[in-house]
Amino acid sequence: MAYLLLAAAVLCGVTGTVLAKLSDGFRRWRPSLGSLTAYAGATFLLSRLVQLLPVGVVYAVWSGIAAIALLVIDRLFFGERLRWRHGAGVALVVGGIVLINSGPVR
Numbered sequence: 001m002a003y004l005l006l007a008a009a010v011l012c013g014v015t016g017t018v019l020a021k022l023s024d025g026f027r028r029w030r031p032s033l034g035s036l037t038a039y040a041g042a043t044f045l046l047s048r049l050v051q052l053l054p055v056g057v058v059y060a061v062w063s064g065i066a067a068i069a070l071l072v073i074d075r076l077f078f079g080e081r082l083r084w085r086h087g088a089g090v091a092l093v094v095g096g097i098v099l100i101n102s103g104p105v106r
Contacts, residue, residue, distance in 0.1 A: 005048055
């Protein structure tokens with residue numbers, strides 16, 4: 001159950017961030033409203049997750065997975081050029097997430 005909530009929270013956070021970029025600094029109302037709605041959804045889901053798992057674990061995993069997803073989206077849809085240090089950073093984030101989840105949670 002916690003992993004489904006986490007996946008939904010990541011999806012909401014990533015959607016909110018992409019829509020914030022598309023909102024042109026919140027000058028376009030549709031992506032702006034979508035961004036705020038998606039962030040509200042992510043916040044609600046995270047509030048449920050911290051009832052099941054430690055807050056540090058929830059936030060670290062949520063932000064790490066979202067950051068990786070946003071790097072990929074940036075490359076695929078917005079044409080951002082990724083450098084070797086981006087790949088190294090992704091490897092460190094993945095390693096950190098694995099380490100955080102390898103021990104007992106509670």
